[in-house]
Amino acid sequence: MRIPALTVVTVAALLTAAPVRAQTYDPAYPICIQTYSHNGSAIICRFTSMAQCAATASGRAAQCITNPYYGVTQAPAGRRPRGAY
Template sequence: MLLVAGLPGVALLATAPARAQTYDPRYPVCIEIYTIDGSSIDCSFTSIAQCAATASGQSAQCYANPYALRSRPPGPGPSPPRRNR
């Protein structure tokens, strides 16, 4: 009986990571395509223009990948050494 009660919880835990893995952090742009059966997300685009070309003629939208790895702008260079007077 306990085994049967625990199965729905296990099924829920097994499907949770799938949504997070939808967003490939290597690509900054995603598309969500809407169909009569639901929607699907594809994060394999390098630009909004590339995504828009795929979305053209479909019920879809392009957006920034919320999990994309962001390159940090370079900080200020090293400061010159201090001189003692």
């Protein structure tokens, strides 16, 4: 009796789990727009200037923010600095 009950609880937990969102910030763009709606908020990083973002945000429930991950890059895989063994 314990195994079927545990199975039902596990399946219910998996079906009701919220989907995980991918990284919100795109490190290729310095400016992001954060929009607000009754469904929640969204952050989209596709702007190269604050003025460009402000023009898009004008008249909307939105604000422009700087991207905290802009320009953050990782070292290429397989390459190590000399002497780092």
